[in-house]
Amino acid sequence: MKVICPLCDKIEYLDDNSFQAKRLRNRRKHMFLCRKCYERIEVKTKERHATGKFRLYSVKKNSSSLI
Numbered sequence: 667m668k669v670i671c672p673l674c675d676k677i678e679y680l681d682d683n684s685f686q687a688k689r690l691r692n693r694r695k696h697m698f699l700c701r702k703c704y705e706r707i708e709v710k711t712k713e714r715h716a717t718g719k720f721r722l723y724s725v726k727k728n729s730s731s732l733i
């Protein structure tokens with residue numbers, strides 16, 4: 667089956683019997699991402715998670731306590 671990546675409009679061909687093709691046919695709203703975009707998003711998500719964790723540990727300094 668032919669699938670188009672919505673992010674880069676790249677056309678990829680999936681084996682009709684592959685797990686991914688079956689999943690896409692069952693859930694038509696399921697977004698297909700080509701391997702490049704998938705990896706790019708995965709990296710971004712991991713980076714965001716890392717930043718989020720980092721923010722959790724940062725402490726706000728209260729400089730108005732001198733008044």
Ligand SMILES: [Zn+2]
Pocket residue numbers: 671672673674675676699700701702703704
């Ligand atoms: Zn793509």
